[in-house]
Amino acid sequence: MPIIVLPRKIYWNENVEDIVKSIIDEYGLKTILVVTDETLSKLEWFNNIINAIKDAGAHLYTYEKVPPEPPIDIGEKIVSTLPGDTSLDGIFAVGGGSVIDAAKSALIKLLRPDVNIEDVAPFNPLGIEMKKPLLIAIPTTAGTGSDVSYGIVLTKETPEKREKIDVASYEVIPYISILDPRLPGGAPRRLIIGAGLDALGHALEALTANQSNPMTDALAEKTIEEIMLRLPKAIEGDLEAMARVHLAATMAGIAFTNGGLGLIHAIAHPLGANLKIHHGTMVGIVTPHVVEFNSKDPTLKEKYNRVKMILENIHGWPKRESLADHIRALYEKIGFPSRIRDYGIDQEAYKDVKGKVLEEVFHDPSIAFATVLPTFEELEALLDRLY
């Protein structure tokens, strides 16, 4: 039987300062650590959150130095800034996936200092559930789903190589997620698009993953519908559309935590790292090609066709050959360049990277959840089509 895991509360389309105050009161949070990055720490709304915590009378510590792609020891780094006798009641992770993952690492380090972060696994109970500090996520991008997911992605660097380490524990799923659309809505247009396409990729993967189940299907289908319909307006500054995309990203996070990812992410992880293309953008490039590849499986094709039917029969979108064609039409509408050549990558350079990535795709943890596995030849042809 599948295990289905969820956060305790999701506040949606709310004013974050008000919710922060009410949570501090409701849960008796007297000492709080806020984790964020340097860029966000300088923004006005971030200071408003800090002021809300201070107004609520909580004692406050902040860590404002989470880098993009946080290192394997980020949990230790965060905890080392706290006085030795600190007893935290809450950790507020204010940021994107990197910040939330760093806060999850700090939570483990605080409650289980004996555990090596690389040994954290879903099947190894940590015994930290329902214990303070409570982890509260305030996602500032509408895409990663990290506010409701069990994963932690960290970067390990040795003199020989630099690698991404994916670990996971059901016990680090944030207790509460607060979704205020003003936060992701204030991001640059290209980041909103990248994050939105990352969420779309999460939902399409969860829908077709080998661990999908009726609950993840329902969440994934609705997420795809929401993003296809609302992302164009969200990037134009429509706050109501942004709120819907924000919630959709969180729904996709629940869907992939419980259903799994697949080939889109297995390709996007190594290809994005090697080409230095933003993760969400890379996911967007790969998505329609994997949807076409997966469609050779009748069960997956039927799942895609259900979404296509919703778009065409309920929302009156023009009939197209496949769901992949609808996704390409969305890209045209939002002005998303969808080929690798569009990002200034030279064809010869791409050939070199392709050879390396071919092997790495088959070592990416996401591929374990792919229902249809490509052969090396099929994968090579797919990578050629991306250029």
Add this chain to the structure above:
Amino acid sequence: MPSFPSKEWAEAYCRELNNNPNYARSGKGWVWPILFKVTKLPKDLEEKFGGKKPGFILKLNNGKCEGVEWYDDSSEADAPFILTASFDDWLEIITGKINPLTAIMRRKLVVEKGNYATIMRYPIAALEMVKTAQKVGLE
């Protein structure tokens, strides 16, 4: 067809792994021996092994199986990675009823020793190992 679990089965499995080009490719980079332990045996096998838990080490190295060590009592064995499952759960994995990584997630297949993140980086190798085990068959 050798019976499972037995030294003969483990040796046939090792040979078949070396005949699988997909394993040779997907297992590149994996350089650690794995100890496979079998628990909760059916009555006849429990009698055969005198109540002990049998197991075997596959010496896996860069897509090749370089040998087997068989143990009637696997508690005497050690390896960098130790995977343990009940006899029935091994059968489910070997017959393809459950994906080995799913079995790990559901704690049917327990990683007694070794790094989870490392295992998760070899999903195709794990699936090829299962396909190969199916070729060896079960008595």
